[in-house]
Amino acid sequence: EVQLVESGGGLVQPGGSLRLSCAASGFTFTTYWMQWVRQAPGKGLMWVSRINPDGNITTFADFVKGRFTISRDNARNTVYLQINRLTAADTAVYYCARGTAMIPYWGRGTLVTVSS
């Protein structure tokens, strides 16, 4: 069974940083692109970033503006999202997802709240 379990969310002050993790299991991690999608409270889905199986190709949404870094540790079956210079607009549930195009597998998400 495919499982994606996010962690690392929490309350952070504006300007702060967080590193989100997503532990994957139930599939051959090293053969799949991984993505992050976020959802602000009461709002729609917004794609954030993706990384290829080797970890050497990454793509980001325009709104990231150089503040986010995506990486993966294939030995640990884990993908990361480093988020810097957080603002209130980054408050959202961050979902880890498996897929290159359509997304058949999603984690349950981790909530990031940016507030002073």
Place this chain on the structure above:
Amino acid sequence: DIVMTQSPDSLAVSLGERTTINCKAGQSLLYTSNNKNYLAWYQQKPGQPPKLLIHWASIRQSGVPDRFSGSGSGTDFTLTISGLQAEDVAVYYCQQYYSAPCSFGQGTKVEIK
């Protein structure tokens, strides 16, 4: 970036009634070399992650009830629920994966009348 626009934003439907949600893409999602439309539909219930219902515009994901169907091509697509059930109350999103970055519609909330 491709803008995806859904209509309506919300609708209330009686149990057993047919429900139709529309999705319009800012450009064609039809890749002519393989004749596939790069369009997916998702269902999201409160407190849950999205669930993939339809991909390639009309292919039902494994395990999805056959009352859900997708149609359309190019820029105009439709998700139809042939007879609404209570468990279908959710927000529905379309997504294009024709070009990066992928993008989602704003969502359509379906409620029971």
